[in-house]
Amino acid sequence: MMLVYDVVLPSHSISTLLGLLLMVALAYSFQAGFDLLRTRTLSHLGAAIETDFAPLIYRIISTSALRGRPQSESLQPIRDMDQVRGFLSGSGPSALMDLPWVLFFLAVLSFFHIWLGVTTLVGALLLIALAFLTDIKSRAPARLATEFAARRSSETEAIRRHAEEIKVMGLGGRAENSWLAVNRHYLATQQQLADISTGLGGIGRIARMLLQSTVLTVGAALVIDNKASGGVIFASSILSARALAPIDQSIGNWRIFISARQSWRRLDAQFAALRPSPSPTSLPPPEKTLAVEHVTLMPPGARVPTVIDASFTLNAKDAVAVIGPSAAGKSTLVRAITGVWPLASGQVRLDGGALDQWSSDALGTHIGYLPQTVELMEGTVAQNIARFEPDAPPELIVTAARTARVHDLILRLEHGYDTLVGPDGNALSAGQRQRIALARALYRDPFLIVLDEANSNLDAEGEQALIEAIFAVRRRGGIVITVAHRPSMLRAVDHVLVMGEGRVRAFGPKAEVMAKLNKQARAAQAAAPLVQT
Structure with a gap:
């Protein structure tokens, strides 16, 4: 310029x-x-x-x-x-x-x-x-x-x-x-x-x-x-x-x-x-015991524990029904067992190893979990059953579906195993979602199967399929924990755990615990005052 x-x-x-x-x-x-x-x-x-x-x-x-x-x-x-x-x-x-x-x-x-x-x-x-x-x-x-x-x-x-x-x-x-x-x-x-x-x-x-x-x-x-x-x-x-x-x-x-x-x-x-998460030493797959040792747990945001000093042990081929009134701590207990929520105190052990001794991905292969509210991830039925595992073997997917007695139901869908489930699985009915989620929990035969009211949306046919699936897991040497509200689920288990006010009130073989509960119920009924009309 x-x-x-x-x-x-x-x-x-x-x-x-x-x-x-x-x-x-x-x-x-x-x-x-x-x-x-x-x-x-x-x-x-x-x-x-x-x-x-x-x-x-x-x-x-x-x-x-x-x-x-x-x-x-x-x-x-x-x-x-x-x-x-x-x-x-x-x-x-x-x-x-x-x-x-x-x-x-x-x-x-x-x-x-x-x-x-x-x-x-x-x-x-x-x-x-x-x-x-x-x-x-x-x-x-x-x-x-x-x-x-x-x-x-x-x-x-x-x-x-x-x-x-x-x-x-x-x-x-x-x-x-x-x-x-x-x-x-x-x-x-x-x-x-x-x-x-x-x-x-x-x-x-x-x-x-x-x-x-x-x-x-x-x-x-x-x-x-x-x-x-x-x-x-x-x-x-x-x-x-x-x-x-x-x-x-x-x-x-x-x-x-x-x-x-x-x-x-x-x-x-x-x-x-964020806490650093170093990769722990790989442990062999669990195949013997599940031990819950003095577990106390508070849900996120809560100030009062909903599970207090819970302890019990299960061996391979055992199945336990967790029963009790509403707000007794049943769902909180299974979340503690699966490691979903951190423990306030105590330990959950598989074959003696605490859950934190496995990495999250490694532990997931040994646990099958069916939550109370089932939401499938967007993708196909096969992808959900295989937990979105890359290149999942089709024979293992079909095996899990057959064990859950859902194979025929899937074949009746529009595209069979390739049917898209939609966001949160909304393209399927509640019962279909629950049975497919059961197959997902059974994929690759995990040692521990945890079912939180798995029959809440099932009809009689679906409930019978669930009972047969529990028997199949026990026959192959797995452990099943199921939160049960219907008496029919007791047919598939050999142990009963009673929760009340966040504590384990009773645990043992099914016959002993149920006899004890029936005795307590009769005693309470006899002690109740007569109501005159």
């Missing part, structure tokens, strides 16, 4: 003008290549960071779900990592990396004249002060916006899962009012955050334009005072704009930067809380 006004125009030199154009074209070509390289590097960096931390994020999500955290909280790490990756792949880091160039442009302006440098420096300090003010004002609204976003997601998921109850019992208005209240809070915090960001950002842009005009004014005054050439007026305006551009861009990206910083802090705290 200075050469065009100070050299080219007075001399009318076309060759000099073309030479300047070539120089500028080369400079811009370098800048374009550098910007492309930097953008692609940052994009790959964001993807690489997410790839490196993906195993930790999976462990956080899995641990949160096992601890009973709501879905919105369990999925927060994914949103946080997306926020971090989005920031790294955007223009924010480029603006921050360009900040050191502010000093370079200030030095060049000062070389032209000290007052040009001082004027631009004052403007830069003003914009930096606006950036810090934006940071301070945005912290609290950004934190609240994240919290209300999680609450809104949690309420949305609850409405989706309980849509039938809400419709049937006339809860639509109350559910809607609750969701709208949370949504209003979320929108209010988002609006507050946007007002701060756009308001201070707008002030910054106006200040920058005013500063450019001020620089023009200072340059013109220097030319009038014969302290600079005419080209300095335009050159200083362009240089001041380039000097302040990184600061202005940083202010514009400050909201994203704050969100990414808060996301990273949450992730960092969760990463630090």
Whole structure:
């Protein structure tokens, strides 16, 4: 700009003008290549960071779900990592990396004249002060916006899962009012955050334009005072704009930067809380005993244990029915046995080895688990039975289905074993899901089979198939633990465990325990006062 006004125009030199154009074209070509390289590097960096931390994020999500955290909280790490990756792949880091160039442009302006440098420096300090003010004002609204976003997601998921109850019992208005209240809070915090960001950002842009005009004014005054050439007026305006551009861009990206910083802090705290999981020494497959030793367990979030000092031992070919009134601790006990929830005290041992002496994947091959609420994973029937094992042998899948007496039922489905079950298995009926989940529990003949009310959705045919499957497991030397509410399930077991108020009230051979319970029932009935009408 200075050469065009100070050299080219007075001399009318076309060759000099073309030479300047070539120089500028080369400079811009370098800048374009550098910007492309930097953008692609940052994009790959964001993807690489997410790839490196993906195993930790999976462990956080899995641990949160096992601890009973709501879905919105369990999925927060994914949103946080997306926020971090989005920031790294955007223009924010480029603006921050360009900040050191502010000093370079200030030095060049000062070389032209000290007052040009001082004027631009004052403007830069003003914009930096606006950036810090934006940071301070945005912290609290950004934190609240994240919290209300999680609450809104949690309420949305609850409405989706309980849509039938809400419709049937006339809860639509109350559910809607609750969701709208949370949504209003979320929108209010988002609006507050946007007002701060756009308001201070707008002030910054106006200040920058005013500063450019001020620089023009200072340059013109220097030319009038014969302290600079005419080209300095335009050159200083362009240089001041380039000097302040990184600061202005940083202010514009400050909201994203704050969100990414808060996301990273949450992730960092969760990463630090994860315990290292070294691979334990491989143990031989269990084939003899299951021992529950003085186990006490509290469900996630609870303050009172629901299983207290439970102890019993089972040998190969044993099957035990866990019975007792509601809220006696039956389901909590089987979760302790399978290792789903961490123990407050005590140990569960397979052939003498505590559960934590196996890795999670290795232990899973020795346990078949049918939970109280059955939800299949999206995929085919065969994939669910094989627990999504890659290249699972078809003969083992069919064997598990035959043992669960569900082979013929599967063949009657539209595509047989290749039928898609849909999200959570919703394409199947509750009874079909439960019987396929039973086949999944029996896949590869695990030593320990744990069934939590496995007959809750079964008809008489399905229940008979379940009983025969339990007998098949016992014949091959496995152990079966089943939570039973129907007396018919007692036919398949040889032991009974009675739970009451979180404690093992009785345990032993079926005949002895049932005789004891019948005796207690007769005594209680005899002691009851007669009711006169």
